[in-house]
Amino acid sequence: MQQNEALTFQKGLKDGLPICLGYVSVSFAFGMMATQGGLPVWVALLISMTNLTSAGQFAGLQLILTGGLYIEIAVTTFVINIRYMLMSLSLFQKVDEAMSSLQRFVLSFGVTDEVFAVAMQQKGSINARYFSGLIVTPYIGWAVGTFLGATATGLLPGSVRTALGIAIYGMFIAIIIPPAIKAKPVAKVILISVVLSCFFKWTPYLNRISSGWVIIVCAVIASAYAALRYPVQEAEVQE
Amino acid sequence: MNYPRILTCIFIMAFVTYVIRMLPLAIFKKKINNRFIKSFLAYVPYAVLAAMTFPEILYSTANLYSACIGLAAALFLAYRGRGLLTVALGSAGAVFVAEQILRVVMK
Structure with missing residues (x-):
């Protein structure tokens, strides 16, 4: 846990880097699934850039491809993503009171499991600069990974892809174990x-x-x- | 390709996901002072991450064996207090090695 280090935009970018790397592998898989299912690259990219959520997107994609009803898509997305409500609630108890409403409305778009986890690790309150940095790197990784997966299906050897599947969970373990020991x-x-x-x-x-x-x-x-x-x-x- | 339908689907997904993320902070502007709720919210991150990781981590690789090796590597590195990226890539590396060895052994 880093203390006494200023929560700047740059620090946010840097802290977002591990998340970004993890996202590239997950969104790569998403991009591949989307184009293999017959969707054009830009549609895969549009889904990733407007949703920014793994499980929700995979489920949504499945429903799009299999002709799911609108209401099914809405309910499924809601159920899978409702955990974000708990995270947003927890996270925004921790943000700087100086954060404006507009900033809150914009930044809440970037609340994901991993961003939440890293943000909660910081000592003290979180400001808008740091939080935007923390969102930008993973967002780029999510979009780039989707694009790469959708265009260059099979770029990474399968053995590397399956191994990277565990990376995100490894990160979660790295977050919860040290506080559990203390x-x-x-x-x-x-x-x-x-x-x-x-x-x-x-x-x-x-x-x-x-x-x-x-x-x-x-x-x-x-x-x-x-x-x-x-x-x-x-x-x-x-x- | 039925683009109007696809775009409507994407809009629904994006809208629902955003509303879920945005509502709590639109509703709760003030800091909470209740001790139980404060404690509850302090524990939530750990509980959420734990429930997301287990048992899903066991199904995140090509097979259960390599996942167990990866899990063991992650626990060991995290116990030693290594950084997020080190633990993440360390466990992925362990899985990669394990899967290569398994492939040879299985042949």
Whole structure:
């Protein structure tokens, strides 16, 4: 965790770089799927540049290609992405009070799992400059990856592509493990959430619930339990 | 190619996704002071990331074995306090090596 370093636009760009790299591989796959499904390159790119969300886009693409109804697309997108609501809520408790409404409206477009994770790691409040930098690099990576995947299908050898599939999860692990070692309640939150998530995934019938809902249910239960059991002190809230 | 339909679909996806992200901060402008809610929101990031990572990480590569190797590498590097990029690429590297070895062994 970097402290005492000014939260500049440049630092945002730099912190966004690992996210950007991870995004290139995921959006590459998205671009490939889109063109293999028969969509032109510009449509794949348009989806990525207006949505900026992995699971939601993959599901949406599937529905576009298989002739899904508009209402199906709306509901599916909503369910898969509703976790962003929790993230936005959590994140915007942490932003600088000087951030204007316009800035908030614009920057909320860039709230993704990874941007959220990196932003929450910062000590103290987050300003608009840093947050825009943090969004720009991943956004470019997401668009470039989509474009490359859509145009040059099969550019990367398959062995490299499958190996990169784990990169984003590796990043998540790098974020949650160090705080878990330092604070026992955080470790318990993680443990509860993991157990619940596995339970949903591997139990018949329950495994039909979309991952968006599962994440919300797991996160709400684990966090509520910890908040009751180990309420944070004023000083450590920013941890 | 039915472009009006495709563009409408894309618009619906983009609109729904944006509204979800934007609403919480349009509604909640003031800082929350309730201790429970503050604590809850402080724990949410860890819970969300944990639920997103497990068990999905086990299905993120070509097979379960290489995923386990990648997971072990990620846990080890994270435990040693390495940076995000190091852990991410380290686990991907471990998966790559594991899959090459498996390919040879399986033959």
